[in-house]
């Protein structure tokens with residue numbers, strides 16, 4: 207074969223190979239381009255799926271703007287009302303409180319102060335004994351009040367519902383909600399410009415803590431943290447918090463009268479330990495977030511609309527029903543004594559603490575502009591009375607003798623006596639308890655016999671029964 211032909215054939219083969227290579231390259235490119243499209247589509251689909259998942263689980267973050275249609279018209283909260291606050295609706299975290307626009311208007315109306323310089327207060331435990339009295343007293347002087355309560359069955363919930371109805375009749379809304387519902391607390395505190403929180407929701411009862419220890423941790427520790435978290439990190443500006451500690455933090459302290467300067471590191475019950483833990487937790491939230499916090503150490507508070515689990519109340523019921531009561535004596539035979547404190551005095555103390563709380567200094571960004579107030583006060587009566595004396599007063603008022611069983615105080619968290627020094631509260635907000643146990647128990651018995659339809663005349667005392675229909679009654683005069 208001539209050389210020229212061979213060259214041409216060789217060139218032809220090379221060209222052929224090039225063409226094949228080019229075709230292969232083009233095929234590969236096509237393949238790459240097709241896969242890129244597929245990848246792109248898959249990515250878009252995955253993103254959409256993520257957005258849908260997010261929307262299902264966090265509707266509150268997506269469904270509402272952060273502006274208010276009806277901001278509270280509080281003269282006192284003018285600087286606060288300039289902030290736009292989130293809508294209360296559509297949280298989705300709990301169906302019981304998301305009820306629509308009319309409901310939201312109702313909550314905002316309840317929170318709105320009615321006079322210049324008044325407060326707007328979220329009261330937790332508002333259907334409880336102290337909470338209901340404080341809510342009414344705040345409302346009566348023109349403050350805005352929204353209550354919150356989980357209506358648990360620690361004691362007869364129908365009494366809590368009756369308090370709720372009474373509050374409703376005075377224009378105070380009490381939401382059915384738990385302080386451990388963090389989503390609700392966050393939404394409420396970010397949506398409504400509360401100036402203060404009066405945190406009274408708690409698991410009460412000294413001796414019951416042996417039977418239900420976890421309830422105390424859940425309410426008095428976890429619930430308190432949920433409340434502080436919402437106030438410190440979701441309200442803007444932060445409210446000042448006033449909360450219920452307890453005389454029980456003095457535990458095995460023997461110095462008397464009990465002063466805020468005394469030791470509180472020897473709690474005698476888990477109840478006391480959770481309240482003491484609360485005081486330490488308060489310190490950390492004040493320190494880190496600049497939250498203004500005031501703890502109030504209540505001393506055996508009693509009065510109309512009281513707590514049926516407490517001795518004065520359960521003794522009254524037993525006396526009327528002709529059932530025996532058990533009285534605890536100390537090992538050396540002494541009567542237990544309590545610094546029984548009348549509800550109206552405690553209410554004045556709570557309002558005084560709110561009025562002098564001082565501002566929080568933190569912001570949602572986590573920065574504080576300086577130290578905020580951190581306070582703790584005794585709210586007692588300053589005059590301890592033997593429990594036997596309390597029983598004698600009840601016997602006289604109810605016109606009937608108690609069947610007493612006296613036993614040595616069991617080791618159940620009880621303490622033999624309490625006695626408050628209230629000089630700090632007197633100095634800082636003029637707290638002066640003014641009600642003797644005789645007068646206070648008379649107010650209690652007046653309420654008790656009407657509420658339970660007890661006939662104390664003619665010797666035939668009759669307790670109409672827990673479930674009997676009752677009329678709504680006013681709280682005691684001072685509140």
Ligand SMILES: O=C(O)[C@H]1O[C@H](OP(=O)(O)OP(=O)(O)OC[C@H]2O[C@@H](n3ccc(=O)[nH]c3=O)[C@H](O)[C@@H]2O)[C@H](O)[C@@H](O)[C@H]1O
Nearest residue numbers: 410411412452453454504505506516517532533534542593
């Ligand atoms: O200040 C507080 O921080 C606490 O006050 C209240 O606790 P206490 O002072 O223990 O009240 P309470 O139970 O009414 O017993 C009163 C007296 O009756 C004696 N007592 C009691 C029951 C009984 O069956 N027999 C008896 O003798 C008993 O030995 C005691 O001497 C609140 O319940 C508590 O939630 C918390 O707020």
